[in-house]
Amino acid sequence: MIGGQSQLDITLWIKRFPGGQTSHGESLPTIVFPHAGGAAAAYRNFALALSAKGVDTFVVQYPQRGERLRDPAPDTVAELAAEMLTAVDWAHLGPLRLFGHCMGALVGFEFARLAAQRGIVVRELWASASQAPSTVADSRPAPTTDRELLADIADMGGTDARLLEDEDFLELLLPAVRADYHAFNRYTCDRSVRIDADIHAVGGTSDHRVDQELLRQWEFHTHGVFTFTQFDGGHFYIDDHLDDVADLVSCT
Structure with a gap:
C-alpha cells in the first residue's frame, strides 16, 4: 500500500520503487527529479537505497529520453513541472517529499x-x-551547440568518457540535454518567491559548477526550515554517498 491507498495509477514513465515502514515510522513518498539531460535510469541505485530504508520512491522520466524519446520537450521548467504533476493523482499519496538534482x-x-x-x-x-531559483537568470547561459554540449557534459562529470565517443549514444543524449538546457536558459524566479515546504540544500564540497554560495541561497525560497549539508565530492557527489544521502533524506 502507498499512503493508505491499495492502488495508484502510475504512468509507465514514472518508475516506482516501493518502500514500507521505516524504523522512524511511516516515511513520506518521495519523488526524484533527474538533472538536465538525465534519465530516470541514472537514479535507480539512489531509488533502491531509499526504498531499502522504507521510502516509497518515484523517479520521473523527462521527455526526449528512454521510453519518452519521441515525446516533445516542454519549453520551460514550469511546463515540465506541470507535466510531472498531472501525470499521477499525487494527492492520493498524502504529503510528499521531493528530491531534485x-x-x-x-x-x-x-x-x-x-x-x-x-x-x-x-x-x-x-x-x-x-x-537557487533566483540566481539562474543572472548566471551564464547553458550551452546549446553540439560542441559546447559535449564539452559541458565532460566538464560536469557523471558520464563515462567512453560513451561520449559513441555516436549512437550521443545521438540519443544531446537532444535531451539541449532541450533541458533551453528550458533552463528561459527560467526566471524572483528572490521573494517562496514555498511552504522545508528546503534542504545538499552538495559536494568540490563541486566547481554549483558553489556553496549558490546552494545556500535556497534559504530565501522557503517559509519553512532550511538546512545545508555537504559531502565530499563534486557535482555528482551522490554517486559516492548513496547510502548516506538516502539515510539523510529518509530520516527527516
Whole structure:
C-alpha cells in the first residue's frame, strides 16, 4: 500500500520503487527529479537505497529520453513541472517529499508551487547540487551547440568518457540535454518567491559548477526550515554517498 491507498495509477514513465515502514515510522513518498539531460535510469541505485530504508520512491522520466524519446520537450521548467504533476493523482499519496538534482531541483521547486495551488501538500524539497531559483537568470547561459554540449557534459562529470565517443549514444543524449538546457536558459524566479515546504540544500564540497554560495541561497525560497549539508565530492557527489544521502533524506 502507498499512503493508505491499495492502488495508484502510475504512468509507465514514472518508475516506482516501493518502500514500507521505516524504523522512524511511516516515511513520506518521495519523488526524484533527474538533472538536465538525465534519465530516470541514472537514479535507480539512489531509488533502491531509499526504498531499502522504507521510502516509497518515484523517479520521473523527462521527455526526449528512454521510453519518452519521441515525446516533445516542454519549453520551460514550469511546463515540465506541470507535466510531472498531472501525470499521477499525487494527492492520493498524502504529503510528499521531493528530491531534485541540479536542474531537477528547479523542476521540484516549480512542482511544489503548482502542487500548493491544487491542495497537494509537499513537506520537503531536497535541492541537490543546484543553484537557487533566483540566481539562474543572472548566471551564464547553458550551452546549446553540439560542441559546447559535449564539452559541458565532460566538464560536469557523471558520464563515462567512453560513451561520449559513441555516436549512437550521443545521438540519443544531446537532444535531451539541449532541450533541458533551453528550458533552463528561459527560467526566471524572483528572490521573494517562496514555498511552504522545508528546503534542504545538499552538495559536494568540490563541486566547481554549483558553489556553496549558490546552494545556500535556497534559504530565501522557503517559509519553512532550511538546512545545508555537504559531502565530499563534486557535482555528482551522490554517486559516492548513496547510502548516506538516502539515510539523510529518509530520516527527516
